[in-house]
Amino acid sequence: MLAILISGRGSNMQALVEAGLPVSAVISNRADAAGLEFARSRKIATAVVEHRRFPSREAFDDALAKEIDRHKPRLVALAGFMRVLTPRFVNHYERRLLNIHPSLLPAFTGLDTHARALATGVKLHGCTVHFVTAELDSGPIVIQAAVRVRTGEKAEELAARVLRQEHVIYPRAARWFLDDKLVIQNGLVRVKGDDAQLVMAAD
Numbered sequence: 305m306l307a308i309l310i311s312g313r314g315s316n317m318q319a320l321v322e323a324g325l326p327v328s329a330v331i332s333n334r335a336d337a338a339g340l341e342f343a344r345s346r347k348i349a350t351a352v353v354e355h356r357r358f359p360s361r362e363a364f365d366d367a368l369a370k371e372i373d374r375h376k377p378r379l380v381a382l383a384g385f386m387r388v389l390t391p392r393f394v395n396h397y398e399r400r401l402l403n404i405h406p407s408l409l410p411a412f413t414g415l416d417t418h419a420r421a422l423a424t425g426v427k428l429h430g431c432t433v434h435f436v437t438a439e440l441d442s443g444p445i446v447i448q449a450a451v452r453v454r455t456g457e458k459a460e461e462l463a464a465r466v467l468r469q470e471h472v473i474y475p476r477a478a479r480w481f482l483d484d485k486l487v488i489q490n491g492l493v494r495v496k497g498d499d500a501q502l503v504m505a506a507d
């Protein structure tokens with residue numbers, strides 16, 4: 305089973321659900337996260353742990369962990385969850401916490417990745433699923449999808465093409481995890497059976 309943490313739209317969460325993965329709960333730090341509606345419509349347990357109600361990051365993370373653990377997930381997937389997590393939280397879920405980031409890490413950590421990629425003139429962009437470590441947008445890389453940057457393309461167009469690939473690679477990574485196919489060794493992830501850890505987008 306996996307628990308999914310969201311803050312907004314929740315299209316990656318939706319992709320995980322629609323891929324048939326066993327989702328035990330969808331948890332948001334915002335009551336108005338649009339994705340909650342979809343989860344409810346699929347009869348998936350939802351919960352809101354509002355970060356604003358807590359005096360510190362530590363207090364919020366503890367409450368969040370408590371809620372997650374109630375559902376006893378093997379895997380926790382961050383899917384557009386817009387909070388920086390404390391080292392204590394990250395350590396609690398060591399090796400079972402995944403994130404999706406809209407760039408080819410280690411390039412473009414942080415926000416506004418698509419506009420920054422265009423401004424830099426890179427010819428290849430994409431997205432990454434990685435295990436979460438205490439450092440932001442770092443951690444062992446599970447799978448990446450690469451998208452060719454088009455001349456004159458706008459950030460929104462590039463974002464939409466990358467998002468389509470996010471919806472391909474996140475379910476794949478979560479499935480590998482739940483099937484016990486992922487091995488982390490010296491900070492590198494290997495997939496048992498040598499399934500491809502790179503997707504080259506066709507468009």
Ligand code: GRF
Nearest residue numbers: 313314315316384404405406
């Ligand atoms: C995605 O681009 C994801 O990579 C990033 O935040 C966005 C969330 O989108 N971490 P959604 O809520 O999954 O639609």
